[in-house]
Amino acid sequence: MRQIENFIAGEYRAAASDRRFDKRSPLDNRVIASVSEAGRDEVDAAVQAAHAALQGEWGTMSTERRVELLYAVANEITRRFDDFVEAEMADTGQPEHVMKHVFIPRGAANFKVFADTIKNVASESFRTDTPDGRGALNYAIRKPKGVIGVICPWNAPFMLMTWKVGPALACGNAVVVKPSEESPQTAALLGEVMNAVGIPKGVYNVVHGFGPDSAGEFVTRHPGVDAITFTGETRTGTAIMKAAAEGMRDVSFELGGKNAGIVFADADFDAAVEGFSRSVFLNTGQVCLGTERVYVERPIFQRFVQALKAKAEAVKYGRPEVHDSNFGPLISLEHQQKVLSYYRKAIEEGATLVTGGGVPDMPGELAEGAWIQPTIWTGLSETAAVVREEIFGPCCHIAPFDSEDEVVAKANATEYGLSTTIWTSNLARAHRVAERVDVGITWINSWFLRDLRTPFGGSKQSGIGREGGVHSLEFYTETRNICVKL
Numbered sequence: 001m002r003q004i005e006n007f008i009a010g011e012y013r014a015a016a017s018d019r020r021f022d023k024r025s026p027l028d029n030r031v032i033a034s035v036s037e038a039g040r041d042e043v044d045a046a047v048q049a050a051h052a053a054l055q056g057e058w059g060t061m062s063t064e065r066r067v068e069l070l071y072a073v074a075n076e077i078t079r080r081f082d083d084f085v086e087a088e089m090a091d092t093g094q095p096e097h098v099m100k101h102v103f104i105p106r107g108a109a110n111f112k113v114f115a116d117t118i119k120n121v122a123s124e125s126f127r128t129d130t131p132d133g134r135g136a137l138n139y140a141i142r143k144p145k146g147v148i149g150v151i152c153p154w155n156a157p158f159m160l161m162t163w164k165v166g167p168a169l170a171c172g173n174a175v176v177v178k179p180s181e182e183s184p185q186t187a188a189l190l191g192e193v194m195n196a197v198g199i200p201k202g203v204y205n206v207v208h209g210f211g212p213d214s215a216g217e218f219v220t221r222h223p224g225v226d227a228i229t230f231t232g233e234t235r236t237g238t239a240i241m242k243a244a245a246e247g248m249r250d251v252s253f254e255l256g257g258k259n260a261g262i263v264f265a266d267a268d269f270d271a272a273v274e275g276f277s278r279s280v281f282l283n284t285g286q287v288c289l290g291t292e293r294v295y296v297e298r299p300i301f302q303r304f305v306q307a308l309k310a311k312a313e314a315v316k317y318g319r320p321e322v323h324d325s326n327f328g329p330l331i332s333l334e335h336q337q338k339v340l341s342y343y344r345k346a347i348e349e350g351a352t353l354v355t356g357g358g359v360p361d362m363p364g365e366l367a368e369g370a371w372i373q374p375t376i377w378t379g380l381s382e383t384a385a386v387v388r389e390e391i392f393g394p395c396c397h398i399a400p401f402d403s404e405d406e407v408v409a410k411a412n413a414t415e416y417g418l419s420t421t422i423w424t425s426n427l428a429r430a431h432r433v434a435e436r437v438d439v440g441i442t443w444i445n446s447w448f449l450r451d452l453r454t455p456f457g458g459s460k461q462s463g464i465g466r467e468g469g470v471h472s473l474e475f476y477t478e479t480r481n482i483c484v485k486l
């Protein structure tokens with residue numbers, strides 16, 4: 001069993017209180033790690049270490065050197081690729097090929113992309129007329145915000161954490177990261193990488209624990225934390241925003257969703273089915289951008305339901321390292337109970353169960369894990385809880401529609417606004433509908449096709465602010481104007 005410690009000022013430290021919690025494998029509920037739970041003292045030490053780093057070498061380092069170091073971080077992650085794959089797989093139980101092809105390479109890329117961004121981005125300047133005719137020159141500079149609190153979820157832990165740490169460090173900040181209690185391992189491992197490549201001590205700190213009355217709350221309430229970036233549930237975002245109000249700290253929030261996907265009858269049918277088999281079932285449905293509401297134009301509705309059913313029934317459950325398994329468990333038994341409660345609710349609400357609806361029969365010790373069947377319903381009203389609330393499982397409700405106006409109204413009838421995926425071969429319609437759906441990210445004839453330079457974030461209750469490319473710099477730096485009278 002692994003011992004996972006907090007990483008503060010370049011050193012792994014157990015909490016002075018000796019409080020620890022168990023990390024269990026989602027595969028079989030076995031305890032796989034004992035994690036040190038940071039108390040107020042450890043969070044305070046991490047924040048102090050981050051400030052000390054900003055006062056030291058890191059605070060005066062040239063952009064060029066910082067960029068070199070971030071490239072070295074990315075290269076060291078790649079050198080230790082198998083360790084990261086193994087750690088993330090152990091925490092989440094998700095298939096090895098997803099770790100190897102998406103989550104861990106993206107984690108490394110997050111350091112390179114934002115190193116390139118900070119090196120290449122221009123700042124604005126204005127020549128200003130003055131009554132004496134000599135004029136003035138205004139120019140803007142970017143300064144790091146200071147110490148950034150980074151609060152992370154468990155669903156793609158390394159990719160989502162580095163998506164924040166990469167730009168934060170590229171901009172010259174120091175960070176205190178609070179990974180999810182369900183996925184502590186890769187954040188801890190990254191400390192070794194930081195030390196190996198010579199990132200100054202205190203620039204990257206990790207404190208483990210839970211949310212309320214634990215490390216999460218201690219970080220977000222700490223007056224020494226200058227800004228907070230958070231990915232997780234909208235409800236948690238509300239609590240964090242209240243904490244951030246004290247001291248007027250800035251926030252960047254990537255929150256929940258109840259994303260709609262739209263299939264028009266003229267779509268490439270097979271490509272659409274393939275797209276939805278990913279957007280509904282990938283990562284066992286635990287993707288914030290995933291689709292839980294599918295709207296299909298009536299002429300192809302029945303055929304589409306049957307085709308997606310076939311995809312759901314073809315998933316291969318199994319341990320992540322087993323070659324042909326492509327469907328892992330949910331993150332925990334607790335989350336499994338939450339998803340199953342929606343599976344029951346769907347039936348109570350009068351859904352037609354197309355497939356799934358329960359827990360698969362798993363052999364041996366896997367029977368103890370958080371496994372779940374991919375599930376499809378039809379026949380619910382738009383007001384059903386299962387159609388309104390984020391479930392965060394491998395499930396969707398499919399409803400037919402008859403007109404563009406109708407489907408846009410249905411897609412928008414939610415307090416969330418994270419993403420949508422639209423399938424049609426009529427490009428004029430694709431652009432038209434894309435502009436009308438109130439979300440931060442729209443994919444047309446694709447899903448989860450990411451370019452890290454593009455603005456990423458949610459509308460309505462799905463987020464505040466945008467990250468990605470230069471948009472990350474808006475949050476991780478403060479723009480200051482300097483006016484020179486000529």
Ligand code: NAD
Pocket residue numbers: 151152153154155160178179180181209210211212215216217220231232233234236237239240253254255256257287288289390392418458462463
């Ligand atoms: P969560 O909100 O339960 O927890 C996220 C993190 O916040 C954890 O580290 C947790 O310990 C911490 N936390 C909880 N309460 C806190 C508090 N009061 N103060 C400070 N920290 C606190 O979310 P989760 O279950 O880990 O992740 C799933 C959610 O994340 C889903 O809603 C999903 O849609 C969302 N998500 C959104 C995006 C996006 O980009 N918009 C990406 C991934 C996940």
